[in-house]
Amino acid sequence: MFDHKTTLSSRGTAQLDPEVAETWRQAAEAIMEDMFFEPLADTPGVIEVPPPGAIFCRAEYSGTHSGVMALAAEGPVARSLASNFLGLEEADPTEEQQAATLCELTNIFCGCLLSQLHPDGRFRIGSPYISNAAAAGQGPWMRIALDRGILAISLLPETDV
Amino acid sequence: MSSRLMIVDDSPVMRSFIRRVVQISGFPIQEIHEATDGLDALEQLQRSPADLVLTDINMPRMDGEELIRAIKTDSRLCDIPIIVVSTDATQHRVESLLHLGARGYLAKPFPPERLSELLEGLLPQRIEVKNV
Numbered sequence: 001m002f003d004h005k006t007t008l009s010s011r012g013t014a015q016l017d018p019e020v021a022e023t024w025r026q027a028a029e030a031i032m033e034d035m036f037f038e039p040l041a042d043t044p045g046v047i048e049v050p051p052p053g054a055i056f057c058r059a060e061y062s063g064t065h066s067g068v069m070a071l072a073a074e075g076p077v078a079r080s081l082a083s084n085f086l087g088l089e090e091a092d093p094t095e096e097q098q099a100a101t102l103c104e105l106t107n108i109f110c111g112c113l114l115s116q117l118h119p120d121g122r123f124r125i126g127s128p129y130i131s132n133a134a135a136a137g138q139g140p141w142m143r144i145a146l147d148r149g150i151l152a153i154s155l156l157p158e159t160d161v
Numbered sequence: 162m163s164s165r166l167m168i169v170d171d172s173p174v175m176r177s178f179i180r181r182v183v184q185i186s187g188f189p190i191q192e193i194h195e196a197t198d199g200l201d202a203l204e205q206l207q208r209s210p211a212d213l214v215l216t217d218i219n220m221p222r223m224d225g226e227e228l229i230r231a232i233k234t235d236s237r238l239c240d241i242p243i244i245v246v247s248t249d250a251t252q253h254r255v256e257s258l259l260h261l262g263a264r265g266y267l268a269k270p271f272p273p274e275r276l277s278e279l280l281e282g283l284l285p286q287r288i289e290v291k292n293v
Contacts, residue, residue: 027270034272035178085174087181100174107172108269111248115268119252125219127171 016046016140020117024142024153027112032146035108037084042145050133050141050152055098057106059128061114064121066158069110070131072141073102074149081105081151103128109153163191164284165209169202169216169228170195170246179215179246179276186277188284199223203231206238213283218247218254226258233262242283246276 016024025044032038050056050072057071073081082093082101093101106128114123141152166183170176176195183190194211196202200223202216214232218225225245232238242264247254250268259266265279 031270034270082174086177097174100172104172104174108248111250112268112270115248115250119250121251122253123249123251125248127221 016142021046021142023116024113024155027109027116028142028144028153031105031108031112032144035085036081036105038081038146040144041147044142044144046140047143047152048139048141050139050154051143051150054133054150054152055102056131056133057099057102057128058131059103059106059110060126061110061123062126063123065114065118065123067156068154068158069106069113069125069128070141070154070156071102071106071109072133072152072154073105074151076148077146077151078102080146080148099130102130110155113155163189164212165192165194166190166284167194167196167202167206167211167214169197169199169214169220169225171197171217171220175217175246182273182276183280185273186280188277188280190284199225199228199231202228206232206241207235210238211241213280214241214243215246216243218245218249218258226261229258229261229263244279244283246271 028044029040032040051074054072054074055078059069061067078098079093082098085101086093086097107125110125114121138156139154141154144151168176168179180193194205196205198220216225216228229243232241232243244265244267245258245263246267248269255266267276267279
């Protein structure tokens with residue numbers, strides 16, 4: 001199966017292998033629509049840096065492949081995702097609920113992507129945790145546009161971390 | 162006839178999501194119990210068995226695989242159907258857990274109706290089906 005390595009374009013910008021990028025896009029669409037009831041507002045694209053001011057979450061994985069899954073969510077996106085996931089129709093989600101939802105979302109993205117990129121692999125995903133921007137991981141990031149703002153994800157194998 | 166269901170997951174928001182999907186699906190569930198890991202689940206089940214267990218795999222203290230082994234080797238609990246709900250959809254993981262005795266495997270992400278489909282046949286007939 002293909003690796004999820006990044007390449008550099010002639011302009012030096014980070015890019016994802018097109019096949020890997022398509023796997024990420026399909027995962028993002030399924031996860032957002034099936035479990036968070038949020039259709040994508042636009043076709044996901046690759047960016048080099050996550051949105052400024054985002055809330056970061058990170059999970060390390062190990063096994064036949066090792067690395068870091070990172071997620072960055074703008075504040076309104078974190079609130080909207082938590083509200084949808086928990087079925088909160090009127091009350092705003094607490095910061096604790098938002099953090100827990102982002103951690104679960106990171107876990108789902110990580111497991112989903114690893115299972116698709118390496119279906120014969122064996123992994124253990126560590127408990128996701130809220131992190132600061134510097135510790136969240138490097139790019140490239142996939143930019144996922146939602147109604148309330150931007151969500152970005154990054155999956156870096158250990159050799160790139 | 163109503164059922165007792167146990168949800169085992171170390172993520173409180175995932176437990177809440179599954180609980181909501183089950184409740185909205187219209188199955189006549191009498192009680193839904195929650196456990197934060199396999200050990201917590203096993204202790205609760207030994208005090209009061211459930212009719213169905215939905216469990217995550219990757220959890221602290223006792224993971225889902227160990228929980229399935231423990232349930233299947235306990236003569237009071239071994240007939241409880243178990244459905245695994247996990248992000249790990251790798252082939253060896255799915256095959257090994259089904260081989261251990263899990264009745265179903267639900268890989269995340271999943272639409273709510275997929276969980277309802279898996280519960281069909283394991284729980285009493287639904288009373289009413291509503292959309293999430």
